[in-house]
Amino acid sequence: MSEATVLLNKQDGVGVITLNRPKVYNAINQQLSRELVEVLQQVAQDDDIRSVLITGAGKAFCSGQDLGDRSAMQKKGDHFALGDSVRERYNPLIETLSGLDKPVIAAVNGVAAGAGCSLALACDIRFITPSTRFVEAFVRIGLAVDSGSSYFLPRLVGLGKALELAMSGRDVEAEEALAIGLAERMVEEGKLFDEAFAFARQLAEGPTVAIGLTKRAIIRGMESSLSEALEFEAEVQELAGRTHDFLEGVQAFAEKRKPQFKGK
Template identity: 50%
Template sequence: MYETIMYEITEGIAKITLNRPDKFNAFTEQMHKELIDALKQAGKSQDVRCLVLTGAGKAFNAGQDLAEVQEGDVDFAGFLRERYNPLIMQIRQTEKPVIAAVNGVAAGAGMSLALASDIRLASEKASFINAFVNIGLVPDSGGCYFLPRIVGIGKALELAMTGSKVTAEEAYRIGLVNHVFPADSFEADVMEYAIKLAKLPTKAIGLIKRAMYKGLHMTLEETLEYEAYTQQIAGNTEDHKEGVSAFFEKRNPVFKGK
């Protein structure tokens, strides 16, 4: 079905693997189209309750394949609006948890892709490079939005201005990633983490994602009102009823994502 990515569903997990290992999984026009399509399919599928983005081979994603943009004048703004912006918005609009499983280097737009995900899990061999400045460009694909919100404005400016490499250990220390796992067991550890998320009440998680991201731009009063709105929706789900029943029956809940 796809040529530049792999897509598989296992135990409620949609695993999307960027699959250009010889090019460190760098973005091409085709990869953008396939990745957006896969995200949409996973978002709609009743069989999917969590998404994992990862890379084949040694890299997560090395950013834009510069071979695609070497010749002729480049409409940089149009390039972003057509390719990268829709991809980042698709991740944000997917009301299921999206995990970036960073197996190796995440550079440029590859780092932005990881930042746009809800949760970042890193291999001990992973690294992050805000590489835009190294070719005289500005962080894009949401890099200027997500990075200061995740690590704070001072550290974000330092990483963007210097293009310094961040190791997995340092990424965890500054809050850039949620967890670091051994390289030897990385894939298994990621799947174990994703399966736990997939067994949780998916509708509630989608509402949490929506409310928290909206809360970044709202006043306290507006956030309180939006919490009331989303709680009304969550309170009418089957998963809420199951959670309450399990509490009183002193058993583990079995959520169905409904």
Template identity: 40%
Template structure:
């Protein structure tokens, strides 16, 4: 039986690959559990500095499997549906919010509905030229319940977020770049090479410094400047005591490439 999700670690980079290409990687309950477990393992492993998320085939993720929607009618109560989201989909953004390790998303095709939301949960997005994005919930007569209504306005601003949520229209890769939905657009056959090149660059940096920078950026979105600077001074005090900082200074003086150990 085909694995619905493939997980591997190489050169301090963990790759999570959604693997239902025949369904444009529409997720199932089993895939969501495997997705969460892969993220949790990446968070806990000392040999993982960066996580790459992508999909197999022509699509990144088309969201929930629409074919299963009709089966739920008359079976699920409002409360059971709420619990299902909390215990399956919502575990992923909550875990990703907690993770200090960078998550790069390589969007290799359509990212729709919850699939777009999953892409937005990453820290950096690189899109294939063929990639398309849409918050398609409205087309199914449902609400953007997987995080899109939280992530989208923080990335593109409230007016544009509402336009995309209200209309469910598709955004191509060029418009996605213009709106700030993605960091970079590359030709389809260059997507993974470009993604791993960036991931390798980040993975080669001092891990603790990367973690604290990511933490500081996301913390700063919810606090005032004075509180941010207070936290930053604490982070800096900690970083100055690390072996990686000492190694960076020594390597600079000795004109050699530093070797970081994450301590």
């Protein structure tokens, strides 16, 4: 039986997902993409997991598609269409990840390249260190962007910068990534996981239904007219107002104490 390429550990309300192919910098092969979708689906259904942290084992977050995997398939004579591969492997992965109502934090260690960069961008918040690099590497091997980069990249950095990064395929070092919006927080080397986990745990202790609704509203708002955004805000606020956490928040405020949210 092959070793798991994706690990899930639950601690303090946080589901820690670790990409586990460190010898190839967590490159994505068929097994990893399948297992990651399965783990994300498990996380979505687990009420004990109230926030998610994704990171990579070893020296890298994710180096993208495993080209060795593709090369082996070609040598065997297996036929595959890249469009079908994107539709069957990467699109479900990104849709499942971005569709989580729980907050998702990426602890981006080392390089995030190609589909690995797309994976990081599909998370809600990215923690990095000075050695982190983002690379929209698709053009380096004669391919266009995929795995959601065409969607997330311009929303994070703007149209012109997204085109420059995707067309050049150049490395984006940590300082620039932080400056242009590819990452939200930079921490010292050796403290990445602890800092990212502490933030994920902080969110897990919060009103996670409201956090999920906030996430949904902000994403919807980027694609809506003002009137549509206002109406959707009213809809999600109605849902938030029916939660235990709203009642607890109001009562805690009146009693001048810290609220004890349950994510319900």
